[in-house]
Amino acid sequence: MNINTNRSFSFLIKFFLFMWIAFIPMKTSVYQISFIGILGVFFTYLFLHKKILILKSIFIEHKNIVFSFGIILISMTISNSLSTVTTIDSWSAEFHYVFRYFFIFVILIFFHKESIISKKFVLFTVLFSLSFQGIDGISQALFEYDFIKHNVSSINDGLSGATFNRNTFGFFMSIGVSVCTGLLFYNQRYKLTYINIYILSILLFIFLFNLLFSYSRASWLFYGVFFLILCFAEYKKISKKHFLIFLVIAILIALVFFYYDNLFFRLGQLFKMEDSGRIPIWKDVIDLIKQNYIFGYGLMSYASIASQPILSVHNSILEILLFVGLFGFISFALLLYFILREIIQIRNHFYLALFFAFLVITQFDNSIIKSITTLSSLSIFAFFIFAKNNTIEST
Structure with missing residues (x-):
């Protein structure tokens, strides 16, 4: 198989994978079509390159x-x-x-x-997808509709972005803020540059804003559990710098909760363990x-x-x-x-x-x-x- 063919397969799988991940939050036809594209490229590559043994080794390795x-x-x-x-x-x-x-x-x-x-490519695609949704959420907060699907909502009602409800939107924003928190905490392990750190810090605040104003208590809990377990597991690595950053962010979040009555009300429901009809x-x-x-x-x-x-x-x-x-x-x-x-x-x-x-x-x-x-x-x-x-x- 020549180099140009290999490059074509590389481009196609990355393209379809990028589109698939980007459209997971919205569940549109693009999500379905790109998944079919991924399957098509996979089976064609498997047949032309005769990689059945590689596939078999994967099943054995992850038996x-x-x-x-x-x-x-x-x-x-x-x-x-x-x-x-x-x-x-x-x-x-x-x-x-x-x-x-x-x-x-x-x-x-x-x-x-x-x-x-590579994992870098998949991570970049995930962050792109989440960032796209996050920026859309900011648009919805400012103009009361998102610029992708024109869903009507506001800060008072709960942001939903281009997803189909605010809980789903909050779910993806909780993933975004968790991933950014983890990457920034382990910035030396992942060899992040100053530009990487700067971009991730901006994204963290975008995701955090959207997470809060999604009013999704389950999503708040997602990030709370993530943050507490990470801090507990890595308490020896938490420096004064980390503590100061956490404190500043915690104070900012507290001020936002006190300023917005709807947020404070939802927080009260969480602490009172109100079930919203689940029980x-x-x-x-x-x-x-x-x-x-x-x-x-x-x-x-x-x-x-x-x-x-x-x-x-x-x-x-x-x-x-x-x-x-x-x-x-x-x-x-x-x-x-x-x-x-x-x-x-x-x-x-x-x-x-x-x-x-x-x-x-x-x-x-x-x-x-x-x-x-x-x-x-x-x-x-x-x-x-x-x-x-x-x-x-x-x-």
Whole structure:
């Protein structure tokens, strides 16, 4: 295969991957088309370069992840087959688990192993996508509509940017501020230049502003968990300079909360642990789980069996138990165990903080069964954890 052909494959996979990541928050047709493009480039490259052995080596190297994921699929298939309320959406959700989220993880690992993409490129694309949304959120705060999709909202109502609701927008802004915090904290490890630090600092404040005014309490919790775990894990590395920066930012945030009544009200709701209607949903789900706790009711079944017109469970543990039962729950727990074990083995506290932040937010929002935004984000996060070498500065 000549050099020009290799360059063409490199350009195409980077282009489609860039577009796919950029449009994850908005879930538009561009997201779907670019994913099909990624699959097309992958299978064409695999066929023309005869790289089946490389693919096989990836499955062997990550056999624990492949095994646990396979068990999850078996549990989904059993639950969907045994359920009396299974619909086409149930099988569609399982199909996407394989051909969208697992495949994207494998494809990222594959092209990273082939030195076609690097962690730097994926990180840049993620930050570009989040920055695009963040700037759009600023536009919405100033003009009460975003410049991408013209969603109407304001600081008083809660910013949603070009996403479909403020919780989703807050979710991505919490990822953005967490990533910027981690990169700035480990700036020497990642060999950041002064320009890198300057840009990331600006982005951090943009993401933080949007995060606050999304009014998404679950997203606030995401960043809170990330920050606390990172500080606890790296307390020996926290200098007076770090402490001073944290203090100044904390004072600024406190002033913003006191100035904006809506923010202060939402904060009060968080501390009072107001559930926003989730507790009645959880009680209903628990009652349903008790009746069919081994294999559950199949994917996407809650709307058919709920005692109230609610589509989402708002809790990943209950969602798994409801859909795929105890067997499926054990399968998911096994997958989480292998991921957490890998993070501990590579001693990456940045990833550890993100892991628990993702785990916590899915107890209140962001379905891990059907949410395109959540599952796509987790696929990318898994790539960073398992791609060797496990440092962002490496390719």
